[in-house]
Amino acid sequence: MNRPAGEGARVAWMLLAPTLIVLALVAGWPLARTIWFSLTDAHLADLGAARFIGPENYLARDEDGWFGVLADPLWWRAVRNTSVFVIVSVTLETLLGLVIALVLQARFPGRALVRAAVLIPWAIPTIVSAQMWGWMLHDQFGLINDLLMRLGLIGHPLAWTADPGLAMGAVIVADVWKTTPFMALLSLAALQLVPVECLDAARVDGAGAVRTFRHVTLPLILPALTVAVIFRSLDALRIFDLIYVLTPGSEQTMSMSVYARQQLVDFQDVGYGSAASSLLFFFIAACTIGFMVLSRLRPTAGAAR
Amino acid sequence: MVAMKPGRRFLEFVVVVMVTMAGATAAEISVSCGAVGRELELCRSGAEAWAGSTGNEVRVVTAPSATNERLALYQQLLAARAPDVDVFQIDVIWPGILGNHFVDLGDRFRGQRQAFFPEMVANNTVDGRLVAIPWFASVGMLYYRKDLLDKHRLEVPGTWAELKETARKIQAAERESGNTKIWGYVWQGRAYEGLTCNALEWIASHGGGTIVDPSGAVTIDNPRAVAALDQAAGWVGTISPRGVLNYAEEDARGVFQSGNAVFMRNWPYAWSLAQAEDSPVRGQVAVAPLPAGGKDGERATTLGGWQLAVSRYSRHPELAADLVRYLTSAAEQRRRAIVAAYIPTRPVLLEDPDVLRENPFFRFVAETLPDAIARPSSVTGSAYNRVSNRTWNAVHGVLAGRTNATAALAKLERDLKRLHRRGGW
Numbered sequence: 098m099n100r101p102a103g104e105g106a107r108v109a110w111m112l113l114a115p116t117l118i119v120l121a122l123v124a125g126w127p128l129a130r131t132i133w134f135s136l137t138d139a140h141l142a143d144l145g146a147a148r149f150i151g152p153e154n155y156l157a158r159d160e161d162g163w164f165g166v167l168a169d170p171l172w173w174r175a176v177r178n179t180s181v182f183v184i185v186s187v188t189l190e191t192l193l194g195l196v197i198a199l200v201l202q203a204r205f206p207g208r209a210l211v212r213a214a215v216l217i218p219w220a221i222p223t224i225v226s227a228q229m230w231g232w233m234l235h236d237q238f239g240l241i242n243d244l245l246m247r248l249g250l251i252g253h254p255l256a257w258t259a260d261p262g263l264a265m266g267a268v269i270v271a272d273v274w275k276t277t278p279f280m281a282l283l284s285l286a287a288l289q290l291v292p293v294e295c296l297d298a299a300r301v302d303g304a305g306a307v308r309t310f311r312h313v314t315l316p317l318i319l320p321a322l323t324v325a326v327i328f329r330s331l332d333a334l335r336i337f338d339l340i341y342v343l344t345p346g347s348e349q350t351m352s353m354s355v356y357a358r359q360q361l362v363d364f365q366d367v368g369y370g371s372a373a374s375s376l377l378f379f380f381i382a383a384c385t386i387g388f389m390v391l392s393r394l395r396p397t398a399g400a401a402r
Numbered sequence: 403m404v405a406m407k408p409g410r411r412f413l414e415f416v417v418v419v420m421v422t423m424a425g426a427t428a429a430e431i432s433v434s435c436g437a438v439g440r441e442l443e444l445c446r447s448g449a450e451a452w453a454g455s456t457g458n459e460v461r462v463v464t465a466p467s468a469t470n471e472r473l474a475l476y477q478q479l480l481a482a483r484a485p486d487v488d489v490f491q492i493d494v495i496w497p498g499i500l501g502n503h504f505v506d507l508g509d510r511f512r513g514q515r516q517a518f519f520p521e522m523v524a525n526n527t528v529d530g531r532l533v534a535i536p537w538f539a540s541v542g543m544l545y546y547r548k549d550l551l552d553k554h555r556l557e558v559p560g561t562w563a564e565l566k567e568t569a570r571k572i573q574a575a576e577r578e579s580g581n582t583k584i585w586g587y588v589w590q591g592r593a594y595e596g597l598t599c600n601a602l603e604w605i606a607s608h609g610g611g612t613i614v615d616p617s618g619a620v621t622i623d624n625p626r627a628v629a630a631l632d633q634a635a636g637w638v639g640t641i642s643p644r645g646v647l648n649y650a651e652e653d654a655r656g657v658f659q660s661g662n663a664v665f666m667r668n669w670p671y672a673w674s675l676a677q678a679e680d681s682p683v684r685g686q687v688a689v690a691p692l693p694a695g696g697k698d699g700e701r702a703t704t705l706g707g708w709q710l711a712v713s714r715y716s717r718h719p720e721l722a723a724d725l726v727r728y729l730t731s732a733a734e735q736r737r738r739a740i741v742a743a744y745i746p747t748r749p750v751l752l753e754d755p756d757v758l759r760e761n762p763f764f765r766f767v768a769e770t771l772p773d774a775i776a777r778p779s780s781v782t783g784s785a786y787n788r789v790s791n792r793t794w795n796a797v798h799g800v801l802a803g804r805t806n807a808t809a810a811l812a813k814l815e816r817d818l819k820r821l822h823r824r825g826g827w
Contacts, residue, residue, distance in 0.1 A: 141481045142502070142784070161820055236645025237583070237657050259591075259648035261802050344648065345468065346593035348795055349802075362474040364788055365481075 128378065134371035141365035154372035166372045174348060175356040176380075181265065182352065183333040186272045191326055193273065194280025199310075201281065202288045212285075219278040227342035230271040234258055234343075261349045268340055268350050272333075280325060287321035288314070320392075327388045334381050353377045430459040431718060431725050433489040434476070436708065438467045438651055439671040440742045445491070445729075448738070452728040458721060468650060469493050470595045473787070476500065485715045488722035492534055494525060494707045495595075495779035495786060501528035504711040508532040510723045517732070518747050521772065525780070526709055533711055535730045536747035538738065540706030541767060541774050542603050542692055545658060545666040545676065549686040550576070562607070562633055562693045565665060569641040572664045586641030588654040589667040591801055596650055597794040598777065599704040600667060604630040606702035606775045608695035613793055614778035614818065618827055622793070623815035630695065631800045631807035638801050647802055659683055667692065669706055673743040673761065689763040691770055705774035707747070739764075745771075785826035792817050 135154055139147035151157075156165040166172050201212050218226065233240045234257035242254040257267040291314055299309040337354035344350045351359075357377060361370030431453075435445035442464060449460040465472045476490060480503040492500060511532065515523050522536035544565075546558060554572050559565035569586025576584040590596035606612060610627030614620055638644060646654070651668055658666035659675065661682045666672070676687045694701045710729055712722040728734060732751060738744040739757045745767055751757055752768040779786040796814040799805045 141477060144481075161823075164820075235653075236643055236648075237662060238660070254643070254645075256643060256645035256647065259645045261804060345471075346794070346798075347648070348593070348798075359791075362478065363470060363791065365477060365784070
């Protein structure tokens with residue numbers, strides 16, 4: 098916690114200045130402007146005519162009752178949809194990614210090729226993979242229905258992207274397919290860093306594969322895995338393109354980003370849309386702080402054990 | 403690496419890149435066309451014919467096929483005063499929303515207005531300015547498989563109730579005889595502008611009004627509208643696949659044209675495609691007006707159609723207007739009608755023998771067109787997007803079984819009235 102004093106501090110600030118300026122320009126300015134717009138009645142057709150209206154876009158009350166983003170049931174549905182999406186998809190991706198990483202860790206012929214091939218879903222642009230999944234999940238001529246019918250698992254074709262009960266599942270499946278390789282890659286990188294000595298020692302002590310994983314490998318890769326989960330969760334909170342292509346217009350799968358875009362672009366309501374965008378930003382910021390606090394607490398807890 | 407997801411600006415970016423590349427040489431006119439069915443192909447061939455005869459160049463910029471998504475894109479381009487697209491193809495419901503961004507074509511089309519349907523010219527006139535020229539008209543139509551109706555000795559349905567009964571009978575009989583993929587009726591049920599068009603037809607045919615009446619009053623919460631939606635909700639999962647809840651025009655056509663539906667609601671563009679060489683249902687398709695609401699109900703069809711407008715930010719407004727004049731000319735509209743069944747906006751072409759021979763159904767189009775129901779876009783102006791969005795979401799909820807028609811329409815009426823009060827229109 099020693100602060101550089103005098104000359105040292107000045108040099109430090111000078112070295113930091115370019116980064117800080119760039120950050121202020123590319124992140125700070127747009128963010129400040131979005132928050133400003135969220136306090137106005139700006140309309141996309143004529144941004145110059147925006148008037149300051151205070152927190153009315155967020156929450157206000159007139160003779161009809163409450164209105165604003167926070168009083169919109171659709172916004173809360175979007176919050177719920179996004180949360181469900183993040184929790185389910187990130188959990189599945191982490192578990193599957195870890196399993197794939199463990200397989201790829203083992204030595205077998207053609208391992209390099211398989212490691213590269215696994216990354217293909219991650220390399221395909223989301224727009225393309227979403228459209229591809231849209232066709233595969235099509236209720237009348239989709240591959241998935243055909244396959245499941247042939248296997249006798251379903252009696253009649255299911256409307257994957259249209260049925261309110263299935264649409265979110267379809268979105269999650271497509272996302273898990275796409276992003277599991279990313280989690281596998283990060284898990285594999287963590288596994289490579291586990292010292293062979295530890296594993297050898299565990300074997301000498303007579304621990305089986307499961308025990309070795311549970312008590313040696315997992316604790317050692319946990320910090321890296323946590324970072325991967327945080328990265329992935331923050332990214333998933335912004336989910337937009339997959340939902341926009343796979344289930345356009347549906348309120349059953351509307352995420353916070355889709356909600357904000359609808360207000361900003363479809364309705365041209367820059368003020369209200371900016372309020373939704375700002376709320377999404379605060380939501381993600383709160384999650385980030387939460388994760389940071391948790392990850393700081395954990396090593397102490399681990400040391401105590 | 404985490405930030406690889408293209409955000410909401412992605413589409414905008416793609417188009418900006420496309421149009422920037424397109425705007426490389428000086429006398430080049432960019433025209434943004436739709437891409438539903440053969441739209442793009444015909445737009446390109448027409449624009450290139452103009453370019454060839456005038457010595458200019460044209461670039462055809464494609465846009466999303468869902469109309470509400472295209473509107474969003476155009477709004478961004480026009481709000482940014484982008485000079486990259488000179489001629490825009492705009493929907494019949496957009497003149498009120500986008501009119502300020504377009505050149506007044508009144509002077510350039512002096513003496514020619516009378517050649518077009520007066521309703522369409524009136525629709526495209528905003529505050530006395532003629533902001534767009536009607537290019538092709540559109541009405542909702544009932545496509546049916548005449549081979550299947552003949553086989554089962556059934557008549558073309560005159561009411562929605564008859565349609566359900568006929569569809570149910572044929573679907574059951576065909577499935578019995580091994581055609582397991584057949585469905586009775588496909589239409590546009592995705593939560594988008596197309597659903598508003600479909601719902602308006604159901605509601606208006608039951609005498610349930612037009613959501614917002616011409617004076618601006620919200621009229622959607624009425625027993626006839628409730629009956630219309632209840633009826634439509636009864637189709638989902640019985641005569642229509644549940645997937646219809648995510649179908650737009652092309653999804654419905656995909657099912658119908660591959661021979662897997664008895665009836666389809668669609669726009670006229672689907673005619674020439676269903677009758678094309680490579681269509682599995684070629685020669686087995688016929689069209690009829692959409693059914694009436696009931697014994698005392700009437701037939702209703704939503705007025706669609708597309709206009710051509712010249713951007714105020716164009717660098718070559720004169721050339722762009724000339725391209726519009728060419729594309730909306732009688733000769734070009736006649737070609738489009740014969741080749742791809744696009745309904746001309748000039749009444750005289752609807753009596754042209756060659757056009758009628760190729761498209762026999764133009765006879766009833768000529769009758770229904772003047773009575774086609776306009777969506778409440780003029781009266782709601784720039785709030786139309788929200789009105790339509792609330793409408794299609796309410797209807798979608800009823801169709802999907804998440805809520806019932808009585809509750810959904812009562813809530814829709816409350817929402818629209820609040821929008822109205824808060825300065826929507």
